[in-house]
Every structure is written in structure tokens, then in C-alpha cells.
Amino acid sequence: MNVTTPADAPWLIVGLGNPGPEYAMNRHNVGFMVVELLAERIGGKFKRAGKAQAQVLEGRIGPAGPANRRVILAKPMSYMNLSGGPVNALKDFYKVPVANIVAVHDELDIDYGTLRLKLGGGDNGHNGLKSMTKAMGSDYHRVRFGIGRPPGRMQVADFVLKDFSSAERKELDYFVDRAADAVECLVIEGLERAQSAYNS
Secondary structure, three states, X not given: OOOOOOOOOOEEEEEOOOOOHHHOOEHHHHHHHHHHHHHHHHOOOOEEOOOOOEEEEEEEEOOOOOOOEEXXXXXXXXXXXXXXXXXXXXXXXXXXXXXHEEEEEXXXXXXXXXXXXXXXXXXXXXXXXXXXXXHHOOOOEEEEEEOOOOOOOOOHHHHHOOEXXXXXXXHHHHHXXXXXXXXXXXXXXXXXXXXXXXXX
């Protein structure tokens, strides 16, 4: 897998989720929460992105000098299972190499709050990743935010579309903050450094 990209190429950081206030605190929307925090850190507001069916914010992260990175934060507005179309349109518009795309998403097979960063791989049944991979291949980065498995006999689809529990919400801000730190580390210092610091 060739992941060599120009040093000055922009990064596209995609939070996966569903648009609308009724979904805002769902487990499935943790990707939105992370990119919204990154937007706060940059100090900007999301705006509609032309024909791409997404909200975007352009900015920079990292210290001044060669480690400073141009980033485009994005929230697809197409609903989760159609995320690939908007992401692919943004990739083409901003001329972002696939290896400079980061998908931030919920992950059922990891304990709540645990992070895993990786490049490429399967979609593990995640409809947002499935749509992205269909649109542009699988060679993009993932920041996987653990939400754990549904309790008892609850269906996965019901579980991911429910809000975080009151117990989970006590730690949610901390975990979202840590995930945003992991994204910044990935973009500024590279995957290996971010994995050693944040994979747990």
C-alpha cells in the first residue's frame, strides 16, 4: 500500500454521524462530536460545502513551521449509510490524497471510550465506512471510538441510535477530548506516534 503523499497536501478529517438534532447525542454520532470539538479548537464555524452535501471548516492545526497542517473538517449531511458520496466529493474538490483522509467513527467491538487508530482495513459492518470504502477504496485512516456492544438482546441498530447513557455521559467529554487529541497527533506526528500514544 503506497501512502506517500506530498508534505503540503491537506488533510480531510471526517466525523461520521447523522444530521439533525434528534441524532445529536446518539452513540453513532460520536464522530460529529469529535470534529465539532476540533472546530472549537481551531476557532471557526462549519458552513455548507457547495454541492458536496456536507458541512465543512477549513483551518490549520499544529505548531508554526513544518509541522503545521492544513485541515478540512467535515460532517457529511447525507445520513450515515451514504457518507461516501459527500466525502469523495470533498476529496476531489480539495485535492486530498486518500491516505490523508481520517474517518472518526463509533466502534462496537471496542470498550466504551477506548481508542484505536489504524490505516485501511475492513468496515466491520459500519455503514459509514462501508459507503466511504465503496466510493474511494479503503486506504484511509480511521480513529475508532469504542462504544461497546449492546446489552442483553438489544439490536445493534437500536443501540447505536440511542443516546449515550447517563453513566457514559459523565466521561464522554473526556473521551471526546482525548479522541480529538489523537486526531491532531495523527495529522501532525504520524500514525505510529499516534498509535503508541492513544491506542489502548
